Amino acid sequence: MTPGTKSETGKLYEFTDGGNSCRICDPRTPRYWYNYLWNEDRYCAQVSQIGHGRSYYLSEKADMCMINQNDARYVYLRDDADGTCWNIGEGPLNTEVEDYSCTHSIGYSLLHSVKNGIGGSWRIFVPKKGLHEVWTLKLCNRGKEERHLSMFSAVSFSLEGFSYPRYYEMYRCMHTFFDRELNGVYCDSAHPFAPHEYYHGFLASTEPVYAYDGDLTQFCGPTGTLTLPDASACALFQRPDVVMQGRDCTNSEASLFILGGVLQHKVALQPGEEKEIHLVFGISSSCEEARRVTEQYAKSGAAEREFQEAQKYNYEKISTLSVRTPDEKINHIMNNWVKKQADFCIVGKKGVRDNLQIAAALLNYRQDKAEEEILECLRHQFRDGHAVLTWYPYDDTRYSDQPFWIIWAVCELIRETGDFALLDKKVFWQDGGEASVLEHVKAAVNRLIEDKGKNGLVKIYFADWNDALNITDDPEAESVMLSHQFCLALRELKRLMEYAGKQKNADSPERAEYTDYTEYLGKEYETLKADINTAAWDGAWYARALSEKGNVGSKDSRGSKIYLNAQTWAVLAGVADGERLQQVLAAVDSMEQDFGFPLNMPPYPEYDPHVGRMSGMLPGLFENGGVYCHATGFKILMDCCTGRGTKAVETLKKIMPDSGKNPSARSGAEPYVFTNCYSTSPGYYGKSYQSWTTGTSAWCLKGIYEGIMGVKRDYDGLRIRPCFPAAWEEAEMTRRFRGADYHIVIRNPQHLENGKPVIRVDGAAFDSQILPDFRDGRMHEIEIKLI
Numbered sequence: 001m002t003p004g005t006k007s008e009t010g011k012l013y014e015f016t017d018g019g020n021s022c023r024i025c026d027p028r029t030p031r032y033w034y035n036y037l038w039n040e041d042r043y044c045a046q047v048s049q050i051g052h053g054r055s056y057y058l059s060e061k062a063d064m065c066m067i068n069q070n071d072a073r074y075v076y077l078r079d080d081a082d083g084t085c086w087n088i089g090e091g092p093l094n095t096e097v098e099d100y101s102c103t104h105s106i107g108y109s110l111l112h113s114v115k116n117g118i119g120g121s122w123r124i125f126v127p128k129k130g131l132h133e134v135w136t137l138k139l140c141n142r143g144k145e146e147r148h149l150s151m152f153s154a155v156s157f158s159l160e161g162f163s164y165p166r167y168y169e170m171y172r173c174m175h176t177f178f179d180r181e182l183n184g185v186y187c188d189s190a191h192p193f194a195p196h197e198y199y200h201g202f203l204a205s206t207e208p209v210y211a212y213d214g215d216l217t218q219f220c221g222p223t224g225t226l227t228l229p230d231a232s233a234c235a236l237f238q239r240p241d242v243v244m245q246g247r248d249c250t251n252s253e254a255s256l257f258i259l260g261g262v263l264q265h266k267v268a269l270q271p272g273e274e275k276e277i278h279l280v281f282g283i284s285s286s287c288e289e290a291r292r293v294t295e296q297y298a299k300s301g302a303a304e305r306e307f308q309e310a311q312k313y314n315y316e317k318i319s320t321l322s323v324r325t326p327d328e329k330i331n332h333i334m335n336n337w338v339k340k341q342a343d344f345c346i347v348g349k350k351g352v353r354d355n356l357q358i359a360a361a362l363l364n365y366r367q368d369k370a371e372e373e374i375l376e377c378l379r380h381q382f383r384d385g386h387a388v389l390t391w392y393p394y395d396d397t398r399y400s401d402q403p404f405w406i407i408w409a410v411c412e413l414i415r416e417t418g419d420f421a422l423l424d425k426k427v428f429w430q431d432g433g434e435a436s437v438l439e440h441v442k443a444a445v446n447r448l449i450e451d452k453g454k455n456g457l458v459k460i461y462f463a464d465w466n467d468a469l470n471i472t473d474d475p476e477a478e479s480v481m482l483s484h485q486f487c488l489a490l491r492e493l494k495r496l497m498e499y500a501g502k503q504k505n506a507d508s509p510e511r512a513e514y515t516d517y518t519e520y521l522g523k524e525y526e527t528l529k530a531d532i533n534t535a536a537w538d539g540a541w542y543a544r545a546l547s548e549k550g551n552v553g554s555k556d557s558r559g560s561k562i563y564l565n566a567q568t569w570a571v572l573a574g575v576a577d578g579e580r581l582q583q584v585l586a587a588v589d590s591m592e593q594d595f596g597f598p599l600n601m602p603p604y605p606e607y608d609p610h611v612g613r614m615s616g617m618l619p620g621l622f623e624n625g626g627v628y629c630h631a632t633g634f635k636i637l638m639d640c641c642t643g644r645g646t647k648a649v650e651t652l653k654k655i656m657p658d659s660g661k662n663p664s665a666r667s668g669a670e671p672y673v674f675t676n677c678y679s680t681s682p683g684y685y686g687k688s689y690q691s692w693t694t695g696t697s698a699w700c701l702k703g704i705y706e707g708i709m710g711v712k713r714d715y716d717g718l719r720i721r722p723c724f725p726a727a728w729e730e731a732e733m734t735r736r737f738r739g740a741d742y743h744i745v746i747r748n749p750q751h752l753e754n755g756k757p758v759i760r761v762d763g764a765a766f767d768s769q770i771l772p773d774f775r776d777g778r779m780h781e782i783e784i785k786l787i
Contacts, residue, residue, distance in 0.1 A: 019332030050089035107314035132282025141269035176214030185261030203261035215254035361698035385447025403444035456531030470612025596627035620681030633699025640707030643754030755786025
């Protein structure tokens, strides 16, 4: 389908290019639908369906440079003959256009529309390298008469993102000027407290600039004309005076206050003629550097070559993992967008817990990046075993669960790589010195053991995974969820130690040390499992936390009676078995709602100081009874490990974007990425809060590939344990593992929900559920029949 044609289905959007792209067919979406474009240099551009959005850079130390204030990135068009003004993406002028489309793709965004016979397109991408983005504007005269247009490209310059003393505000230290060699507006900052040299912005063009403005009050007017206000965009840009009044830019420069860059191009178009202009927007260490960057795009074909290189790079990052199921929506999201979303979370987050979860998902398709992130997180662990919550911004508040994620992620990493030598790799501590990865893991184990309370469960301190559960009136309170997680960590680390020990000589002291530690971990697991079942079982489910001042998540608790995570992790860790397992599954099923599973039920009706922040939120919002999709992702894997394939897929589809019972028209969320939470509050029912930066993406990726498709990394190779819904007759996936590619076709002719896999490898019968570890750089055909 070509840009600018209406959707054949009449929908607000549709997936194109095999799901790689989402084509938005109407600019009036329920809220702004964003795409994120970035590179490994950590330059990022957020692009909405009208083209606006923030651009920023994260340094190696995670210092952020926010380039444009209030998402100000706009292109205006004006017919100089009759004064008609419009935007290619319709906003912010909101002048109606024809044949509108916005294609958000894996590596670019492209807007297109037609107004009064002028076709316009605006493509934005971030190149593979560099601290800038590239815009390609195309204007075409579809009429029979010559047309004369003015095109105004406009941004603001903020260059914020670091702390500074009072009276050192950024606007006191910046000025804009037009540089003719740059062919654009440069914003120079002399701020003495800038943490790096790149706090200078520019907007430049590859074609001659007719006029410019560096003072936004000259372009927009002193206060702006608020006839069509839009609270989420810079008010000055709603109806800029220069555009609306038929004037030209004033060639202004600015110091203090409203700084920006506006470039005006005069474009004459003969009938049928099309013209193309490239602009570069970004940051640099100097005006000279900005000139060099822009100059490279002035060469014939250079912008297109950079565009193609960027697309190749973006697709190569995610190409080693794919799936085809009977559900087309699952295929579109899981083959493309969920991998992009998880990848983006690494760019935007600098937290131990968060990044380790994302890294474990990345192990399925970006192993090198995942290992890099896991080792980075270990560097923010203290010698006593605990770790910071985030290192940007730095937060050493005592969240008790960080050690668990360290143990779990290291086990996942070595399952993927099979590289037991990694345990000997030296990694720095947050508080100085260095130690092996194994010593980091042991420190995490010791921390959790030393943090046990009177019931033998791990203390919660300020909070655990649930940041908003703050039992601060009882420093001895114990977390049941974290204790489940520690059980899982002990079990998984025990297996790792068994395998690692086998790498040592049979009669060596190292082998004996591994054997002793393996036995120790096994005993700790059994002890902790017994203690949980003694102290935390509430009769039909597990309590969420134990406290002398009243257990949380108990049938006798004030307010909320049951918490989802205390049940799902009991199953994942093997704590619940026998009759209790069935009771836990029934308790979880009782929490089901149209668009997922609430974090707790019922919501707290009022603030409870014993529970803390979550109870202070309105009932049904966020952690207070909202459908926290991240936690529902845990539930998908719980279903898979208990053979409930139908429920696993049903749960996944409930929280997927634009779900059947909670469409984007109500939730407001983009239809191509996961959101963090849906509200169950009557006044905000079904609506979402934020998308893109959420661990939901990681756990749903794990849910489909590792759970439902059942292809899981293990020390000896890929372990096969599919958990299909009964309705699925066939599905397939590809995955790279230790240098070899596996094409796996799973058939379910009897429509079983938890069938036993019968496997053929490269045409030959194979009697193990662990695939061969080929490491040969070749593609291997795996056929699986469920019986």
